[in-house]
Amino acid sequence: MRYFLLALASGLLFSLGWPTWGFPLFLFIGFVPLLIAEREIRTSAKKRKGWQVLLFAYITFLTWNIIKTNWLWYSSEFGAVFAITVNSLLMSLVFLLYHHFAKRTTFFISTVFLTSLWICFEKLHLNWDFSWPWLNLGNGFSEFISWVQWYEYTGTFGGTLWVWIVNLALFKSYILYKEFKQKSILFRGSLKASVYILLPLIISLWMYNSYEEGGETVNVVVLQPNIDPYSEKYNVPNDEIATLLFDLTEREVTAETDFVIAPETVFADNERIEVFEESAITNRIRSFINEYPHLNFLSGVSLFKVFDDREQVTNQTNQFPNGLYYNTYNSAFMISDKPDMDLYHKSKLVVGVESTPYVGIIKPLLGDIMLDLGGTVAMKTTQEDREVFKSKNGAFATGPIICYESVYGEFVTGYIRNEANFLSIITNDAWWGETQGHKQHLSLAKLRAVETRRSIARSANTGISGFINQRGDVEETLAYNTQGALAGTLYLNDEITFYVAYGDFLYRIALFILIGVILIAFTRRRGEVGIE
CATH class of the missing domain: 3.60.110.10 (Carbon-nitrogen hydrolase)
Incomplete structure (x- = not known):
């Protein structure tokens, strides 16, 4: 029951911190209960620890996904169930990988691994065929835009990193307190976490209040x-x-x-x-x-093109029963x-409604499974x-x-x-x-x-x-x-921001670090479970 309540608490904290009615301070403690549950399971004598971590992580992320994206149900019941359950599972698998990695290395290396892995997961969610980046952590500050004016440098991955740094600082303080039973540890940990929150916040508020539009x-x-x-x-x-x-x-x-x-x-x-x-x-x-x-x-x-030339056929082409082919477009003119x-022509398509993910694999197995969303059903051409x-x-x-x-x-x-x-x-x-x-x-x-x-x-x-x-x-x-x-x-405005020039550079750094910590972990002896 304790692990269930900890997992549920994390899910509720993320929901309370999420737009549009949430307050983002909750995001800075959202992972802490789940991290505590994972650590207690990992250091216990229980069997099937991985399955337990997966289950309780799934409770966390399913709670968050249901509360904040349940509105998908109004457009497509199947689409809502699919998006919510699969996205929750993918998030949970990230935590499961962290669980197995943490068993063989130190606290510092394992948490660097977790942060880098999560950023890489969010990047995957931006680019693969099952793309659903709605709950990427950096999006959580969209209603408090004065907090993240430095997104002009980092993009939303800066917000993701911010959330993880504060959560892990609080988690580390909790572990040290449990080990040494000194309340001063909690005080110092809370003070450090406050600095981690306030410093970027103050910088952002200064940028917000000093930014002036001008020109044509x-x-x-x-x-x-x-x-x-x-x-x-x-x-x-x-x-x-x-x-x-x-x-x-x-x-x-x-x-x-x-x-x-x-x-x-x-x-x-x-x-x-x-x-x-x-x-x-x-x-x-x-x-x-x-x-x-x-x-x-x-x-x-809405535009379309009908043709019979097979050489023009792509993975985004549809076919009539009479053998003719057609492309459809969601376009701006x-x-x-x-x-x-x-x-x-629109090029980031809604999964299921405008595109079949991995159509070369899925369509031969399942046929036409496009979801009906008010009459827009058809593969779109980008x-x-x-x-x-x-x-x-x-x-x-x-x-x-x-x-x-x-x-x-x-x-x-x-x-x-x-x-x-x-x-x-x-x-x-x-x-x-x-x-x-x-x-x-x-x-x-x-x-x-x-x-x-x-x-x-x-x-x-x-x-x-x-x-x-x-x-x-x-x-x-x-x-x-x-x-x-x-x-x-x-x-x-004709000026180019740092983010426009360099894009998701934080992801590229995270990927490099992720590869590095994996190599470190698998070329050294098994580390201690405690803090290093």
Whole structure:
């Protein structure tokens, strides 16, 4: 029962520390109960210790995953069960590896191993086919953005490292206290942990209060059509959608407006990619923006391409029963006074809904197991480069981030390296209803603003649409589940942050250290269980 309560306590602490209603100080003690349980199991005479560690770690991470990502259920019951149970298991396996490693080495080396391994695990979760980085530890500070202004140097892995350093300092103090029974050890340990928390916090608060936006500005209108994707979105012709978007635009647009931004796949009545640039809907948009000087109209659209040439088939290609092939795209496009349309295809896809993980292995075994998420089911085709949409005079350049892509820090830096001076996020966020899902998604966008020091315009179908400044503050919003348009002025920025230049360098350091401590552990005698 003691181990169960310790494991449960860790899960609850992480939940209490997580956005959007949590307080991140709880993250700094979240691992301590589970670490205590693991150590007591490891140093006991019990049998099947590894299985016990795996079980209690699973209780911790399952509790955290259920409480903070249960909103997935509203979009897909199977998807929620799969994501929650598998993610909890993967986190638990990291702890199991630490358990086996700690048995043969010192406290210091084993905890360095654990921290490095966890960072490498989070990096894996950013890049492999089963990507689900929602609960990466560095994301936990998104509602307290003034605490992590130094993310412009470290990205979210800096937050992950911060959480682990404090947890391990407190854990070490607990072990020493249990061994020597001196209350002064707890006092010194708490003081040291406080310094570890306060020093980065003070630096961040200084950066937050001293950071000033300046320079050129861009005038943006974001649209929030509030279309129900389950009953309306995929049944309304694009022409009717265009009329709605134009009506919303006219509420806020002026002769000074530079951009109008509409949500992801708002034009959901699939258009053929080969002729989309000259389609009826794009011609209507061109006619509309001709009434306003230098207006750029950015929106999401569903596109498709049908073909019979097998040489064009990729792992992202679908097939009709009649043998023809087709590609589908979740895309962003921009129409302006330039002669050619800008077009970008979403490249970080939602697992199951837009991509089948390891399709070469899974599809022959299980067939088409795509999850139904309100009509969007089909493998999507992606592109390699991060396209940047630029105005005709080149003064404005925006990175068109589509929905889930806004969760990925290093991915977003690709837009900045391609000269984006502000960012646009277009998303749906209607799938989860009035839950934490859409609130957490907005919250994570604030981290991208800090990492890149780019202002963000966010257009969400059902909300929350709004504007985020370069410090990560949400300045203005449209309430969830309302229809409307919002005008705002954003500062542009052409400077490159350290994080944009070097990306997830902390992961690369962690990987190097991980390999080093593994070599040390397996080339030395078994270490003592105590502190070294």
